[in-house]
Amino acid sequence: MLKKLLILTLIFSLTSPTVVAQWDWAISGGSVNTFSRTTDYNNVNHITTDQAGNVYIMGQVGGAGVKVDSHSLSAYSGIYPSASLDIVLSSFTENGTYRWSKIIGGHMYDFGYALKTDKQGHLYVTGQIRNVDATLIGTPYNSVHFDTDTILPKIPIDSVTTSFGEDTLMQSMFIVQYDTAGTFQWLNMPEPDTTSRYRGNFPVNMDVDANGDVYWLCYLLPGEYRWANNNIITQAGTYVVKYNSQGNIIGINQLEFNAGRGIDLTDSWGGLTHFARNPMNGNYYIAGTNKAKQYSYLLIGGDTINSDMYLAAFSPTGQLLWKKESGGVDLGSIEDLELDLNGNIYLGGLIRPGTEFGGHTYTSPKSSGAPFVSSFDSGGNHLWSEMAVVDAVSITYDVAVSDTEIAITGYGSSLYWPNNTDSVKTLGNQGYDAFLARFNKGNGELITMERTNTPFGGASYGNAIAAGPQNTYYMGGNFSMSMFLGQDTLYKVGSQRSFFLTKYECDVPEASMSVSGINATNTINLVYTGAPADSVKWYLGDGTQLWGDSITYSYAAKGKYRVCTMAYFDCTEVTVCDSLVAGEISLTEESLAEVAIYPNPTNDFLNLENLPKEGQVTLYNLSGKLLLQQPFKKENNKLDLSNLPKGVYLLELQNNAGERVFRKVMKE
Template sequence: MLKKLLFFFTTFLMILPTLFAQWNWGVRGGSVNTMQRLQDYNNITQIVTDANGNIYTMGPIGGAGVKVGSQSLTSYSGYGTGSTTDILICSFSPSGQLRWTKVIGGAEMDVVQGIETDLQGNVYLQGRVLNVYETWVGVPPTAVHFDADTVLSIVPIDSTTLMYKDTLQQSMFMIKYDTSGTLKWLRMPEPDSTSMYRGNFPFRMDVDNSGNVHWWCYLKPGQFRWANNNVITQEGMFILKYSTQGQVLSCTSLDMTIDGLQFWGAFGSAKFKVNSATGNYYIAGTNEGSATISLGGGPVNSKMYLAAFSPAGQLLWKKESGGGDLGSIEDLELDLNGNIYLGGLVRPGTEFGGHTYTSPKSSGAPFVSSFDSGGNHLWSEMAVVDAVSITYDVAVSDTEIAITGYGSSLYWPNNTDSVKTLGNQGYDAFLARFNKSNGELITMERTNTPFGGASYGNAIAAGPQNTYYMGGNFSMSMFLGQDTLYKVGSQRSFFLTKYECDVPEASMSVSGINASNTINLTYTGDPADSVKWYLGDGTQVWGDSIQHSYAAKGKYRVCAMAYFECTEVTVCDSLVAGEISLIEESLAEIAIYPNPTNDFLNLENLSKEGQVTLYNLSGKLLLQQPFKKENNKLDLSDLPKGVYVLELISRQGVRVFRKVMKE
């Protein structure tokens, strides 16, 4: 029997990502066009992922010499200075390998408005195409192609007037592909009498957990191309709800109006989301352009707005900016609890949702804000910048959110991570990660460009294991990990990169001094930048190894928080100071293999009786089963790819934790 000051057993372990952040890979694409309009840069404007970690990107592309990586593609838009654009859709594997592409468009201006995936990995795309101008004169241009899947027809030459008229007046489209890029259906619901530029207009869409597509549109009166309740008698805002088979289930009038025809000016940056649990809709955007926006019968008089609508389209509540009232909302996201996350640009002194943004600098700066489903403000963060910078996109994962944008000199208050370019160098894309519960910055990374070059982060999506995919465009070249990207033509090309971190192991050891209630604590996990101890009696101490004396015997909960390059890892244990006990049966010699695994984990050298439990990285219980022999198997074949925490408990109550990976 051995005397111990301490009876030690583990009660909880939470591992957050990550140990070392890195740009894992990068790919580029673009065309040789010299396009004059800023929105015509070869670009990635949105990224989505599926449950298998596959990546899908969308954005505009020029009309000649189109490449993605080293693969050449056929495009259809006009070529030359001031030319029009096509729509490029790409799918990549998690390792950055190109899976498939789609080029959509014709000779005129074709615009993609949104891309989404469902839980089965199907891909939905919506936007506008223009087959031929109604008064086109001369040689007929290329008709609209939905890649090689569908080509829209145009009228042959009219020998009297030399005028061409589009036989397919529809410009709005919704298209569905499966995960391998096979066309499932195409819907262009407008009437034949539609006028392309003065008619219907698609804004945004979202997909709920049942695979239904919710399409926010502006519709003119007419009989539309779906089966039931297809007559619109009064123009206005509507939400079309499509089934996964492409049938319109409902057409809901939205309690939102617009007075004016400059839709893009009014809703260019507006975002739209549906809450799968409640069916409520959320719209956030910037009030700009000559059009007047009304919500629930009242005009929007401010620059920024956020509104919630019932499934029947009725306004539930709205928020408008005030104070200095200078800013823009560029993205809107929801998490599984219905909490709302906004990103964009704001100037100091602007108030929104009860929060006033402040900064020691006067320039417009990136911001990120969180609200609950009822519109109550939870937290906000505003960056400090020397020149106007912006947040363009927001991604939500289990425990954190990430944003991307661009800046030349940028940092977040009370944190040291910064973007700092040399004088006259321009902007660099950044990726910043925040704790989802309180807005605390986890880390910020930037892309690397040469002097005189610039990069712009426009899109971001969350992948598995707190991995993120970021895209945008760049002007010269980029250095992303071991990959160097060069632009395709004379103008900006697009880029896609994977940001990834390793998951650290964390542990600590405890020993006692017999003469008193004094313990020695040592952090024994992966090497950390620093370690902070929370000792259960109100004491907090920094250090890898510490000694602490308790005022009285008793049970205390001790936590060690290890700070790494891009995350914090917390290990918590319960201990009883001043007890004498036998050494408990050890699980230190267990063997777990193969790790990573595709299906089964072998567990060997266990105690004769106990329990095995598996959690995801956010602490959710996934499976639990007893064991009664030293060697066992654990089936992970039904789980998605990712990193998990395995807990083993012996009959005596000793617990150990191991990181396991499913490939």
């Protein structure tokens, strides 16, 4: 008697052979300024998304001829080489449709350090404006604008000399909230008139929790600040200033983390000190590149840090819990720190062979500094690391975390990831181009790597990345000539580099299998019945692995075996596993083949028709997490998906005879 148990174990592990990039859309932007410093090029510095799937970028532009995806904007900075920069904030739908933009800045240099959203429909930006810079005697330059929402007063200098003077409005640190439609909500600039960035205060970084509570990492000098309570800072140091979503201060804690100067914790556009809060326990994590050792000092828990790189954890009240320092060759930089929902830590940056960090020594057959990505648990224990092999110095600039994987972006010339047969090895002498590499969160295996396409002599640089729905990422940076991304060709706005934003998506196909057997024997026939795949691999539960769309296999003994089929697709793999008993194979009693599921995609309800008389329906996300399960006792049913985020899900239908079928459904 044939009996198919079909005890569901669904695994969506994402690894694939060499692939073709799937760039859904791309936009460009920037100003026409000519800059004398490479750090001043038009660029996308940060990307984030909201609950509705909208995308937000924060970048830097000059003052002349600013455009974002062909939309002209008014900026406020100077238009001469190295004169100044403004902050550009723009939003797009998940399909690439332009929504809105804001320009923040004045005549001088203005910098944005962090961009975050919460689940309440708010967008947060922190950075510094330069309303305090010296100006010539006479009519002041442009005031600092938070677009047209707020204009700061430009106070004329009261002097009879012909020398330079300073404004008397000394606030430079800011944190501003918009709603996701771009409507201004509030602005806080808490410094006293007696201190400023140019006298030592710095808004180093920021994190925001789901409720909209803001954790603002700042270096503060002594003084009386502009919040209502506990507003006297008596000791220079690094503090976490906590705001609620209405912009009110609700707490402040000094960390056992300090530097001789605040400027040594940051750079023009941030990028030295990275910060995240663990939502599970409230602990803070800081990682970075130790610039302070060149000019002053960096102290963590009272100890002087002399290494290039560090990672440290602090309690919610600021006490040091543990720290890691680099050693060995000790040459590298940490360019980003991200956490997943379990509190695991992911770092990316540049590393040179022979450098040790967190118990792992990075090795490479080449001597050049290369992109790396590393994972640690919340206690600082090393989980895994990957280091690329490059012909010329290359780097990871940003990290994005999703349910089952992480992705990084940066730039490289000839670049591949060792011990991964599916790694893309780019050609030598091809110049630098932006890359996007995806890794399995659990073990660090490379899933796939994509490289942007630029003409000979051109270059592109990946600088920021954010995760969208499953297998979807938004990547931004800048480019020097033109870029070819899917069906879109991007051209420069000005004479130097322009910025870009692109969406990468890997569609997840359906995978399934069928089983039959020869009665009274231990032989089974397995057939892959899912979407056409590049190749199919079988794991037969007794240690045997076979390749092929259909196979016949005889077990040595009768028994229950867990059988999996792994289908390799263009940019992912899907694994479906069932439990079966060899030697006991029979037909199912009631078919689910005629079930109708519509509309698919849906934005609220999913209709199920032609169901058997009795059974149950189950919905999983692509990492196998159970989302809902309910019985059905009639031929027609509805599932309410309105509260689920946009993405791809797996629907399982089971009848009373034990037959199960699986269908991919999409919420949009």
